[in-house]
Amino acid sequence: MTWSGLLGQLLNGLVDASAMFLVAAGLSLIFGVTRIVNFAHGSLYMVGIFLAYSLVHMLGGGDLGFWAAVILSTLAVGLLGAVIEVLLLRRLYRAPELLQLLATFALVLIIKDVALAIWGPDDLFAPRVPQLSGAFMLMGRRIPQYDMVLVAAGPLVLAALWLLLKRSRFGRLIRAATQDREMAAALGINQAWLFTAVFALGSALAGLGGALQSPRMPASLSLDFQTISTSFVVVVVGGMGSIPGAFLAAVLIGMVKAVCIWMGTITVFGRDIAMPQFTLVAEFAVMAVVLVVRPWGLLGRPLAPSRSVVAAAGRLAPVTRTGAAGGFALFVVLAAIPLVAARFPYTTVLLVEIMIAALYAASLHFLVGPGGMHSFGQAAYFGLGAYGAAVMLKAIALPMEVSVALAPLAAGLGAIAFGWFCVRLSGIYLAMLTLAFAQIAWSVVYQWDSVTGGSNGLVGIWPARWLASPVSYYYFTLAIVAIALLALRNMVFSPFGLALRGARDSPLRAEAIGVDVRQLQWVAFIIAGLFSGLAGALYAFSKGSISPDVMSVNRSIDGLVMVLLGGVQSLSGPLVGAGLYTWLSDVLARHTDYWRAGIGVVMLVLVLAMPHGVTGIWTALVGLIGRSRRTSAVDLATAAAASRSGSA
Numbered sequence: 001m002t003w004s005g006l007l008g009q010l011l012n013g014l015v016d017a018s019a020m021f022l023v024a025a026g027l028s029l030i031f032g033v034t035r036i037v038n039f040a041h042g043s044l045y046m047v048g049i050f051l052a053y054s055l056v057h058m059l060g061g062g063d064l065g066f067w068a069a070v071i072l073s074t075l076a077v078g079l080l081g082a083v084i085e086v087l088l089l090r091r092l093y094r095a096p097e098l099l100q101l102l103a104t105f106a107l108v109l110i111i112k113d114v115a116l117a118i119w120g121p122d123d124l125f126a127p128r129v130p131q132l133s134g135a136f137m138l139m140g141r142r143i144p145q146y147d148m149v150l151v152a153a154g155p156l157v158l159a160a161l162w163l164l165l166k167r168s169r170f171g172r173l174i175r176a177a178t179q180d181r182e183m184a185a186a187l188g189i190n191q192a193w194l195f196t197a198v199f200a201l202g203s204a205l206a207g208l209g210g211a212l213q214s215p216r217m218p219a220s221l222s223l224d225f226q227t228i229s230t231s232f233v234v235v236v237v238g239g240m241g242s243i244p245g246a247f248l249a250a251v252l253i254g255m256v257k258a259v260c261i262w263m264g265t266i267t268v269f270g271r272d273i274a275m276p277q278f279t280l281v282a283e284f285a286v287m288a289v290v291l292v293v294r295p296w297g298l299l300g301r302p303l304a305p306s307r308s309v310v311a312a313a314g315r316l317a318p319v320t321r322t323g324a325a326g327g328f329a330l331f332v333v334l335a336a337i338p339l340v341a342a343r344f345p346y347t348t349v350l351l352v353e354i355m356i357a358a359l360y361a362a363s364l365h366f367l368v369g370p371g372g373m374h375s376f377g378q379a380a381y382f383g384l385g386a387y388g389a390a391v392m393l394k395a396i397a398l399p400m401e402v403s404v405a406l407a408p409l410a411a412g413l414g415a416i417a418f419g420w421f422c423v424r425l426s427g428i429y430l431a432m433l434t435l436a437f438a439q440i441a442w443s444v445v446y447q448w449d450s451v452t453g454g455s456n457g458l459v460g461i462w463p464a465r466w467l468a469s470p471v472s473y474y475y476f477t478l479a480i481v482a483i484a485l486l487a488l489r490n491m492v493f494s495p496f497g498l499a500l501r502g503a504r505d506s507p508l509r510a511e512a513i514g515v516d517v518r519q520l521q522w523v524a525f526i527i528a529g530l531f532s533g534l535a536g537a538l539y540a541f542s543k544g545s546i547s548p549d550v551m552s553v554n555r556s557i558d559g560l561v562m563v564l565l566g567g568v569q570s571l572s573g574p575l576v577g578a579g580l581y582t583w584l585s586d587v588l589a590r591h592t593d594y595w596r597a598g599i600g601v602v603m604l605v606l607v608l609a610m611p612h613g614v615t616g617i618w619t620a621l622v623g624l625i626g627r628s629r630r631t632s633a634v635d636l637a638t639a640a641a642a643s644r645s646g647s648a
Contacts, residue, residue: 081203239300411533
């Protein structure tokens with residue numbers, strides 16, 4: 001740990017901070033005006049770096065060619081953002097936040113496969129900028145010249161955005177829409193074109209960030225998820241919609257990472273701690289601390305209430321006799337499927353995966369639907385359950401049955417700790433805090449080699465002998481999932497579930513009549529964690545091994561997609577969504593390399609044509625048939641009355 005080493009790491013931190021700010025500034029700008037949580041923003045960054053790579057080779061590798069490639073990439077990504085806004089997002093501004101998230105996540109899948117088709121699966125390295133390929137000496141350390149250009153890029157973009165927002169009419173319109181977009185529309189501002197212009201500008205900033213990074217890092221298909229998670233953190237830490245806040249947050253996170261790398265391995269109470277490994281989760285730890293202390297971010301403020309009419313969560317109707325009969329018939333069919341397993345051996349394997357996904361999605365729906373709490377980190381409890389079962393089996397040598405029974409307790413303990421902080425927030429801040437805690441849990445699992453196996457995970461997690469055959473484990477999973485789903489359903493319609501829905505629909509009224517809303521939501525958090533952990537334990541024994549991927553951001557988003565595909569307004573929605581999503585992923589993945597795009601297209605069709613999910617179609621048909629019957633009955637009664645009147 002030398003001072004020259006600290007200086008070098010701080011400069012690297014400023015470079016990373018500048019890159020984070022360029023992307024986060026666009027995301028913050030878009031959210032501030034449109035209130036869209038644009039999950040595809042990381043994909044636009046990825047497209048920017050791929051375009052810069054291609055354009056540099058087309059225009060030549062000289063200085064002029066590189067800077068022309070940067071400008072063209074920025075403009076092209078900005079144009080792509082405008083097209084996305086006009087063709088898709090303009091139709092969703094009055095939709096619930098989670099539906100907007102589903103649409104932008106569908107774009108992530110589509111853009112990833114389009115990039116795969118154009119540029120292939122391999123990482124691509126752009127050449128260095130000729131006149132900036134050298135380095136200079138500072139305190140005995142070589143500092144790349146191009147890094148200093150990137151360090152200057154962040155403050156320059158910040159200054160340009162400040163001038164735009166403070167000194168131009170367009171900037172005044174943006175600030176007005178950020179503070180109260182409904183009032184801005186009432187004053188005659190053309191919201192449609194303002195939103196398009198803002199989305200194009202935000203997308204262009206993402207493209208600029210990607211293009212400028214092309215000489216430093218390879219263009220990779222994994223950049224979309226890597227970038228969007230970090231960008232969300234920067235925006236939330238700085239304060240949603242605050243450009244200076246995003247810059248301050250980016251610098252803070254960059255400095256924290258730089259100091260951690262500089263510290264190296266330190267000894268605390270006789271135990272060696274490798275601080276560079278903390279960089280895997282540094283931004284999420286910073287976000288967790290900031291949101292707990294200052295819920296609206298460093299320079300943010302509470303979001304203005306929206307006057308738009310947004311679809312309510314809806315009333316969850318109790319299961320009718322017809323529905324109960326249908327559920328029992330489905331259970332009977334599932335129980336009979338292994339009878340034909342000899343002819344279709346893969347069927348039971350796929351159905352086990354679908355049933356586990358259904359339980360996982362139902363646990364998340366308990367939070368999102370009756371609880372009204374958005375969570376981006378449900379995979380944490382799924383993973384804690386999976387690792388809890390594996391560790392109890394491998395390290396403690398408990399029987400498999402006992403491990404499955406106790407595994408939800410590990411997830412429940414995590415939900416107790418994380419939920420206590422999370423229920424103090426709401427909306428996007430709640431969702432991002434759940435993501436922060438999930439990433440912290442992932443980091444612990446990823447680095448605790450002696451217990452979790454680290455990045456390699458744990459293997460040899462097999463069921464007991466009496467469950468060794470696929471058919472036996474199928475029936476075991478079917479029984480546990482059925483019991484768990486019935487338990488969740490009963491909780492929804494219990495006095496606790498009714499109080500939870502009341503707190504969701506009107507928290508102020510619930511508090512006025514003596515309901516402790518936070519405690520109620522905390523208990524709901526714990527219940528959802530327990531059932532998610534049970535799903536994770538079943539998953540671990542179905543696969544025979546686990547890795548840190550079981551609690552990654554992707555799995556959390558998969559759960560949200562399942563819930564939204566099926567429909568939030570129905571208890572059967574997450575079950576249908578889990579089955580559809582898992583089946584589609586399996587079928588498309590076995591038949592095409594571009595299966596993600598296929599799933600994305602299906603999602604977009606559902607979002608635009610069936611915003612209430614697949615179960616919403618059935619509900620609409622039942623309602624239509626009921627209205628038709630009532631109309632027919634009224635017509636018959638009217639005709640009979642007219643006939644009697646004529647006879648008289």
